[in-house]
Amino acid sequence: MDNTRFDKGMAMLAKIDGIGGQEVVNCLEGIAPDFGRYLVEFPFGDIYSRPGLDLKSREIATVAALTALGYARPQLKVHIAAALNVGCKKEEVIEIIIQLAVYAGFPAALNGLSAAREVFGNLQDIS
Amino acid sequence: MDNTRFDKGMAMLAKIDGIGGQEVVNCLEGIAPDFGRYLVEFPFGDIYSRPGLDLKSREIATVAALTALGYARPQLKVHIAAALNVGCKKEEVIEIIIQLAVYAGFPAALNGLSAAREVFGNLQDIS
Amino acid sequence: MDNTRFDKGMAMLAKIDGIGGQEVVNCLEGIAPDFGRYLVEFPFGDIYSRPGLDLKSREIATVAALTALGYARPQLKVHIAAALNVGCKKEEVIEIIIQLAVYAGFPAALNGLSAAREVFGNLQDIS
Amino acid sequence: MDNTRFDKGMAMLAKIDGIGGQEVVNCLEGIAPDFGRYLVEFPFGDIYSRPGLDLKSREIATVAALTALGYARPQLKVHIAAALNVGCKKEEVIEIIIQLAVYAGFPAALNGLSAAREVFGNLQDIS
Amino acid sequence: MDNTRFDKGMAMLAKIDGIGGQEVVNCLEGIAPDFGRYLVEFPFGDIYSRPGLDLKSREIATVAALTALGYARPQLKVHIAAALNVGCKKEEVIEIIIQLAVYAGFPAALNGLSAAREVFGNLQDIS
């Protein structure tokens, strides 16, 4: 096992997703534990750890991409929370998703806003 | 015609895309001139003109979304150039597209990088 | 605010979607009220109000597009109901979705038929 | 071989696509001749031949679906021509594609309009 | 009705999907019975019955395609079960879905693994 990438990835995952990311990895234990390891190593150990783009910009890109894909609601919810964790304001998340109506159509944006409402609602339940 | 939104949109389009955006609108003259007007009014007059997100972040979102869609190469090229116009560094554009391998797969990222190579190459031809 | 487009859009939305469209707009109040306004103004005030294509044909196009996208079930359900509102017969809606098996594959068509079954079932509950 | 479905399909294909459809089938001869037969039998012999929806409405659905998919330019061009063959006006084809900006985003609509320009241009070359 | 293709398709469907496939066809009775017939005739009577590729390889292709599409969870679940029926090991199904992270991104693979967990869980409930 590649401890450097995995450890770097786990630290990055905790920084970005808080407990949400750890839950995704745990969830994979029963079905595909190696995939949990890849998820830590490649996206978080390799990509998010790269110096050329700040984490807030990275999460803007991810929220935009997941809204555009349309079918990735669970991952979009994780990354809306992640965007808030790394410094996006709720208003900025909403702006990104609204803008996606231009590029991926109104249904993708409407479903993205519905995901954001759920994430924001859960945050209020906690606080 | 709604001059406020159109004028605001044309100013925003010029700011973001330079002559590239104007060419897209001109190109629509012969086939669907009203669509050229909508393109100016809604995405640029309404959305990009909103205050809640800076233009650099908006272009990060757009480059990410267009890379994820996979089939939007002409628009991706316009917005890679636009991202550079509003303050993204070439390295940041590359980082966004690399990151998309995580969310939309390696083919989407490879095709995005190929579009970036073309845009960057054209820029070097001009200067 | 652009009252002409908004008012024209609200009238068109009521004509096409009945109360279903109004509910979507209301739903956006809490998360992105401006997006609710855009939804009324651009798709309904600008596009559906254009003279060059009758409303029944517009809804045929929309049901086809949403079935093809695959991820837009809530919007597909709204527009299946809308198609009936503007003069499509249930049988015609089913034909459109069946035909989509050719262009977007059997899973997209199967999921579209499942959405239609839900919409048709709800209509029977009301009457 | 199932002559009824094939013959019905060939007649329907000729009616809808003119020589364009025949060319697609011929083109498949060298690589997958059975697929050429399926293409005639299932979409045209089975689906387009069904009584519940007129051919013009079927082509409206197809143009919308292919515009939404984004990656199907060759097929979109064939079906833009087919839509004209079965009674759509050029203006109606343009309206369908413009409307798709709402559901699949502006890039899908822009690429659809570019396909329409090519088809309409070729028609003018002939006449 | 084309009894040869239908009968061949029903036999193939039973062989591949067990009762799951029959349920899909039954389910279509109330909304689009002809589509149930097409589903038997074209995919199963025509395609899966072709000699050039063994059934295990066909299901590998189908699981991969449905994972890539992202929006086809019900069909993916049916075909994960089908893959096991025609000789895939659970581990092989997991490998296919993990590999899809490369081509369609991590969200598509994560959602595919979640579908596999459900299918495998249901199998354990039965046995």
Added chain:
Amino acid sequence: MDNTRFDKGMAMLAKIDGIGGQEVVNCLEGIAPDFGRYLVEFPFGDIYSRPGLDLKSREIATVAALTALGYARPQLKVHIAAALNVGCKKEEVIEIIIQLAVYAGFPAALNGLSAAREVFGNLQDIS
């Protein structure tokens, strides 16, 4: 740099893609060399090197996925050649793509067959 994964990936890439894969990596040198390294390490060093699924089955999955995505023609061509390299017959590749008409629609299959024709044609030019 992680020599084990990279070296294992380069060996796997050579085995699967022959010179085609190396060309993709070389091509990335000028625009995103790190991405070339990731492409070797993650898909080929990590995933294709896993023991649970044979290489022929892996390429069947990849050809199916890339055909379904619709926008990944350059990658589909590389992997059609790769499928032949690891033991698929041309007829099997054609069967996979034909089958995709069921899951992703006839346009995706038609474009996939067109890619296969190009790859097979180039092979004949060489021999």
